Amino acid sequence: MVSGRSLDVLHAIVSDYVSSNEPVGSKSIVARHQFGVSAATIRNDMALLEEEELIAAPHTSSGRVPTDKGYRTYVDTLARIRPLSQAQRAAIEVFLHESRDLDDVMVRTVRLLAQLTNQVAVVQYPSLRKTTVRHLDLVAVGEDRVLSVLILGSGVVEQRIARLPADQVTEAWVHGLRQRIAGSIVGSDLESAVTGLQSLAETLGDWAAPEESELVRRVLDVVVDQLRANRTDRIAIAGAANLTRPGEFTGDLHSVLEAIEEQVTLLRLFGELAHGDGNVAASIGRENAPYGLSAAAVIASSYENDGDSVSRLGVLGPTRMDYAGNIAAVRAVARYLNRALGDE
Structure with missing residues (x-):
């Protein structure tokens, strides 16, 4: 493991190479950095760095560039991180x-x-797995479409359209469905809300008229998709x-x-x-x-x-x-x- 001036030379090589995208030679290091030693001495340090596989020559008689190992040593030995302005x-x-x-x-x-x-x-x-459902609203936007607006405790607002197979949407029907769904999920975390809607779908025959079952399922599927999208x-x-x-x-x-x-x-x-x-x-x-x-x-x-x-x-x-x-x-x-x- 290199230390002392050789490590400082490595830092100089990395700094110069990052800024110039050109191989770095001993003369340029002497010119740009205050080491107080000759180019020959810097070359000896560079030779040691090359033996340790921290720098390499991309071409014959060229300067040197850092290797992956050299970058790793540089990052691991950063004395301080330059603060943002x-x-x-x-x-x-x-x-x-x-x-x-x-x-x-x-x-x-x-x-x-x-x-x-x-x-x-x-x-x-x-x-957002542990985020709670803050609010759910269902809005009739046509005779065959319902807009589902889901608001989470994190501030996420998710909107999706449920397209229904028949022109049977009324404001009263949507209002009643919103109350039932919201009562099952508002205040619950996302995992519990999905489970609650699945239970609601399994008992659909107990509270929805047969002719409404398919319409309700379409809306439930959309709300479940909204909840699952925010768990991923x-x-x-x-x-x-x-x-x-x-x-x-x-x-x-x-x-x-x-x-x-x-x-x-x-x-x-x-x-x-x-x-x-x-x-x-x-x-x-x-x-x-x-x-x-x-x-x-x-x-x-x-x-x-x-x-x-x-x-x-x-x-x-x-x-x-x-x-x-x-x-x-x-x-x-x-x-x-x-x-x-x-x-x-």
């Missing part, structure tokens, strides 16, 4: 404070994180175009885009990295091979909703990324979400 912190506060509801919070968060880092940003929606894991993604900038991503871009499309893969990877302790973790290059992302780096953290459910957020990009800056951005946004969602 006052302007960046203010932008987070202002931009996210204007959010109208949970969906807007998630969309704004992922877009802001992509802008701060210039990477692909990923934010997992808060787990959902993520918001922004910034995929950042991967296509010239010289930005040199690996297999197709496999990365596939992983982004397969959201289950990202959820597994972010879940492995972020354990709910609020810390920021990184997974670099070959460490991501089991997920088909061996040419990518991932930085992830977690946030809590109401102090109970833990969700993840972070960024994905090339191994040549600004780790210090991106870790600071992920940490700051996670802390803001902790405050914002915890206060709701």
Whole structure:
């Protein structure tokens, strides 16, 4: 394990390579950094780093670039994370404070994180399995259609249309059905609400006229679908175009885009990295091979909703990324979400 000046040289190489996207030589290190030693001495340090497989020469007689192992050592030995500027912190506060509801919070968060880092940003929606049903409304919007409006304790508003097989909808019928369904689910968590509606459907013959059974089933199915949709894991993604900038991503871009499309893969990877302790973790290059992302780096953290459910957020990009800056951005946004969602 390297230490002392050689470790400082590694940090200099990573910093310069991230900013320039060019192999770094000993002369440029002497010119850009205040080591107080000759280029020959820096070359000796670089030779040691190369022996440890922390840097490598992409071409004969060229400078050196960090390896996956080098990036890992760099991240593990960051003495301090560069804090966000006052302007960046203010932008987070202002931009996210204007959010109208949970969906807007998630969309704004992922877009802001992509802008701060210039990477692909990923934010997992808060787990809503223990969220309660706050309100249900059914509205007749035609003789064969009923609008179901579901409002959860987390602020999520879900609207869907139930299309019925006959023109038999009246306001009185819808009102009575709303009272029965709402009485079974309002105040319950999502799991219990689904169970309650299933029980309601099983006893349909006890309280609904035979000619109404199919109409009621259609409405019940729509409400159940709304509840189930909010139990599943959902993520918001922004910034995929950042991967296509010239010289930005040199690996297999197709496999990365596939992983982004397969959201289950990202959820597994972010879940492995972020354990709910609020810390920021990184997974670099070959460490991501089991997920088909061996040419990518991932930085992830977690946030809590109401102090109970833990969700993840972070960024994905090339191994040549600004780790210090991106870790600071992920940490700051996670802390803001902790405050914002915890206060709701």
